[in-house]
Amino acid sequence: MLKKGSKLSLVFILALSGVLTACSNGGQSDNGSSANGANTGNSNRxxxxxxxxxxxxxxxxxxxxxxxxxxxxxxxxxxxxxxxxxxxxxxxxxxxxxxxxxxxxxxxxxxxxxxxxxxxxxxxxxxxxxxxxxxxxxxxxxxxxxxxxxxxxxxxxxxxxxxxxxxxxxxxxxxxxxxxxxxxxxxxxxxDEGPVMWVRADWLENLGMKAPTTLDEFSELLRAFTEDDPDRNGANDTVGLAISLIDGPYNWMATGDPIAGMFSDHIPVGYNMQEFWTENENGELEFGTIAPEQKTFLQQMHDWMKAGYIDPEAGIKDPAKAGEMAASGKAGIIFGPYWMAGWPLKDAGGFKAFPIPAGPDGNVGRGEKALVAxxxxxxxxxxxxxxxxxxxxxxxxxxFGESDPYFDESIAKGWHEGYDYVIHDGQVVGGKYEERGVPEEKWPKPGDPTVGYSVKWPITNTPFVPYLIDASLEKFNNDPNAEINNWTDGQVASQNAEQLDAAMVRISQNEQAVFNLFTGAPTKTMLAKQEMLLKLMKESYLKIIYGDEPIEYFDEFVDQWKKSGGEDIIKEVNEWYASSKK
Amino acid sequence: MNKLDTGAASTSSVPSGKKASRAASYWKRTGMLHVLLLPAVIIALIYGYTPMLGIVIAFQEYEPWLGIRNSPWVGLEHFEYLFNYPDSLQVIKNTLIISGMKIVFQLIVPVLFALLLTEIAKSWFKRAAQTLVYLPHFLSWVILGGIFVDILSIRGGLLNRFLAVLGIDPIFFLANGDWFRIVLVVSDVWKEFGFSTIIFLAAIVSIDPSLYEAAEIDGANRWKQVLHISLPSILPIIIVVGTLSLGRVLDAGFDQVFNLYNPLVYEKGDIIDTFVYRIGLLDAQFSFATAVGLFKSIVGFILIVISYRLAYKLANYRIF
Structure with a gap:
């Protein structure tokens, strides 16, 4: 009996020891932090x-x-x-x-x-x-x-x-x-993410055409890129536009908002109900997706899709996939941020950035990303x-520089030497190490001059100040060897010439940016109905673009959208808007 | 005699003292075994049963910061919402259709394959074939999803190139609801039939060879043998597998659909699980998602009971 009992208790001890270690671990970490607190707990110090x-x-x-x-x-x-x-x-x-x-x-x-x-x-x-x-x-x-x-x-x-x-x-x-x-x-x-129009400049040359500045020219170029064998390979294997529509026409890359912007001041957004709210003539906030002008936009997209000018798989592609398609040399136009020249369009043939063309009434617009990350x-x-x-x-x-009391000279021009920048001939070099004549042993990664190690922020985001980057972009576009004065400079200095060129195109259209005006917390109905309404929108938009439903279906969609909670959301958003203007 | 009598009647009329000592001796004999069982029971209680208490949030307006104890009760509101939700019926219908087709083909194909495989004399080929068809079972749908999108691409996808050779216009498989369902069923059967085949192969192997010998003497050819010996012999297993899979009829395959679907096929391809994922997790409507999950479990439970009865009736198969 005794023997059995001791066996039993052994089983229990084994079983419990797991629990006990867990407890003591928990206890320890608690002790640890309170000890820390005691040491420095003197908040005045x-x-x-x-x-x-x-x-x-x-x-x-x-x-x-x-x-x-x-x-x-x-x-x-x-x-x-x-x-x-x-x-x-x-x-x-x-x-x-x-x-x-x-x-x-x-x-x-x-x-x-x-x-x-x-x-x-x-x-x-x-x-x-x-x-x-x-x-x-x-x-x-x-x-x-x-x-x-x-x-x-x-x-x-x-x-x-x-x-x-x-x-x-x-x-x-x-x-x-x-x-x-x-x-x-x-x-x-x-x-700095506002989209530009990326066009295959070599294809333009092959066809003897110019970059489009109007909707008609744009449409004609789509046709030519699709039908006139712009890559001169003798095969009918190209389309005009690479775009991602799986989450709606507004995306972080391969986006369609510049096209919508030709017809409308309202941007149709697919993935987040808090975007994109713009003011209408009554001074009320209006949701871009259901704005009446989208009908014209969808009609145009449908015509292009039917004619084969748009990648037929746009509806099942996410932005990265659509970007790949452009990079693979199968599409001639894609809308997206200026940095696309670094990825995915690097080494992807002759993509060059151009300003977004104007719509029938001269309308130009692009959706600007949210201010707050x-x-x-x-x-x-x-x-x-x-x-x-x-x-x-x-x-x-x-x-902010020296006037800021927190300003620390040692990180003024870059974060960590040998990681995101190196010092060469007494100068800060933040990229393009080979071009700038930095000896290989000093490169952050010997053997690969394109690699730099940017900081992976542990408890913050990258400390961006809105629009600050534009000055750096302009400076380095004028003089690639300009001096690095702060870390934004350092970041920009490593960008390639195509990126800088595209950034200038983007800056030239900063005036055309359309901003989301709803910056409140998501409303009650938004939180509850968001997914259903987004699904309705994605489905309806794609059906119209693909021709599964006629363009008149748009009105039906708007009705349905409003009935399914959209009406309440519009009301809640405008209540917020009214109170925020006070 | 007396002694024997007491023993025989012990179940009905033993004095309680004796019963207790019997119980004691039972525990003495099996006590250690029960202790060995204890950890498994405890684990099942903690991880299998305790979480089920969470079902109560289906009847609450659950907010994470209030917890289960303080969230307000709302009765059946979420269930009402489920059946009034415009997409719900379509989603349930999709689930039943996709899952029903999968169950049917997931039964026919492995049986056929197992029968064909046993007819092959070369054992190395048998083994190789079995292993090969079994392999896709271990691939994840995240990977397969990417592969299928490429194979089924309307622009230069493998399948459409093949169709072009036959003079058929390219088909946009992943953008057409009807084709999408077919893609789901075919790809699921392709991935899983090798796994189910094993069961049927085992059943065929266990058939008494003397039956075949007798049939051969009676002049039955291979086809007749399959028809009158192999098939009837494995019929109980077919019925068991088939009826038991009924219990999973509301699981149409989240991983698969999630990795292949897109807005163009929502109407015919959206299933309960993807629907719950979007509403429950992306929108954080935990209570509603739980309500849908509970609804699914109840239907699944009823179907399992029915199919278990059916299995017993048709194939005389019992688990308990």
Whole structure:
């Protein structure tokens, strides 16, 4: 009996030990963080660490920031032995600033990230200190009372330059403000993604044609690219336009909004209900997808599709696939951002950027990307918000220069020597290492002069300031060997001539950009009905373009869209718009 | 005699003390075995049954920050919504059609293949063929999806080139709802039939060879042998496999559809699982998604009970 009993208890001990280790692990990490808190918990000291010496602060003892992020590694993202969790930048943060970044999890896709955070929230588990959010998740976190209001910290720690930047775009805060309290720090896009028209210049030459500036010329060029064997290979294997329609006509690449823009001031969007709202003549916000002018746009697309000028598989291709098609030499025109000359159109024949042609009434328009990429929120139990703000101030200060108190001379022209730039003949070189005569042993990756290692931001986005990049683009377009004065310069310096040329085309049409005017939080009906309405739109648009339904079906679609919740969304959006104008 | 009598009647009229000691001796004999079983039971309880409590959110307006305990109850609202949702009926119909076709062909093809394979004398060929048709089962639909999009491409896809040789106009398989369903069924059968074949092969192998010998003596040719011996002998297995697959009739294959579909074929290709994915996960309507899932489980449960009865009746097959 005794023997049996001891056997039994052995079983239990084995079974329990797993549980116990788990517990003690949990206990330890809790102890760890509270010990940290005790060491630096004296908030006055931490505060003065930053405020007394913003340019060269260092936390001693080091503070820990726990975060979670999305990251999918590509080739040549890191030097060998480095990773997203441990690289030059994270070491630099630890060594020069005393900030130790720890990752609760890193997942490749945004959807997975969102699900994980929601699960932590539902399970009442501890969230990361710094949480990356977009508006829908941000609302969940605010509702759950899981994040801290930032007003006080913003007042105390943001530099005057940063405050001025935020004052310039007050609408960016609307989705994350509740009762006057701001819960999220907006991170901006560079606002350099507006599409240009990429055309095979060599095909133009073969056919003796010019780049189109009007709808008629555009239409004629589509025909010629499809029917007149522009690549002179004797086979009927080309089409005019490569475009992605699987998620609607508005995409980050291979997009159709410049075509819609010829007929309408309203941009039809497929993937996100919060875009694209524009003002109509009554001063109300109107949803681009159901604007009456889309009918003309769809009619035109249908005519082209029927004539075979558009890639027949556009309806099942995502932007990357459509880009591949253009890159493979089977399509002559594609709309997309200026950087496409780097990918996917690099080495893809003679693609050259041209301005977007004008529609029948001289209308030119392109959909501009949202201003805000995402919001960073801080866990309400985060003990060192000052460390986050200090780091934030430091990396953004590189945009603002010496007047910013956080400005750190050592990262003024690039982040890490030997990674994203090298010093050659006393000059900062941020790319094209071979052309600039940098000896191979100094290249970030000896053997491949095209590789540079940009920073993979652990707890922030790339610190973009909207539109700042345009000045750098112009500078380097005028003089490829211009001096690098800040990190934006460094980034632009590595771009190829075709990209810079395309950027100039894009800048020349900045006036034509159409902006989304709804910057509030997603409304109640939006959250509940979004997928159904998007599906209805994608399906109806494609049916009309492919000719499965006549053009009159558009009215039926609009009716159905309004009945299925669209009407409520229009009302909610306009209520927000009215209140935001006050 | 007396002694024997007590023993025989023990089940009905033993004094309770004796019953207890019997129970004690039972536990003494099997106690350790029960302890060995315990971890499995605990794991099943924790991972199999406890999560089922989450079903309650189908009757709530669940919000992650409120949790199950504090989310408001809404009764059957989500189920009403499901049946009033404009797409619901179409989606259920699609699921039944696609899944029904899959079940039928997933039964016919493996049986035929197994019968044909047993007729082949060369054992190396048999083994090689079996392995080859079995392989696609291990490929993921993410990869196959990309491959099929290329093969079925209207611009220079393998299949359309072949059709062009035969003088047939190119067909846009992935953009036409009817063709899309056929693509789903054919590709699913291609991927999985090798796996199902194994069961039928095993059944054929276990047929008593003397039956064939007797048939041969009676002058039956191969065809007659297949018709009158092989097929009837494996019929119970066919019925069992067929009826049991009925229970999965609402699973039309999420991975496959998700990797192949597009707005052009939503109308005929959207199934319950892809629908739930879009509504439930992308829109974070957890309660609604759970309600749909629960609906699916209930239908699946009813069908499993029915098919189990059928299997018992038709093939005298019992699991329990």
């Amino acid at each position: 931490a505060e003065s660490t930053v405020l007394d010496n913003p340019a060269n602060f260092k936390f001693d003892p080091p503070v820990t920031i726990r975060t979670a992020n999305t990251f999918a590694e590509n080739q040549n993202d890191f030097k060998s032995g480095e990773s997203f969790e441990d690289n030059m930048h994270t070491r630099w943060m630890r060594e020069t600033m005393g900030i130790d970044v720890q990752f609760d999890f890193v997942v490749p896709k945004w959807e997975d990230y969102k699900t994980k955070i929601r699960l932590l929230l539902a399970g009442k588990k501890r969230l990361p200190d710094v949480i990356n959010t977009q508006t829908d998740l941000a609302i969940d976190l605010i509702n759950a009372n899981a994040v801290m209001p930032l007003n006080e910290h913003m007042d105390k720690y943001l530099s005057p330059e940063m405050k001025a930047l935020y004052d310039k775009y007050p609408q960016a805060f609307a989705p994350v403000t509740r009762d006057g309290k701001i819960y999220g720090l907006p991170e901006f896009f560079a606002m 995402n919001y960073k929120m801080l866990n309400k139990d985060f003990e060192h918000p000052e460390a986050y703000f200090a780091y934030w101030g430091k990396i953004y200060a590189t945009n």
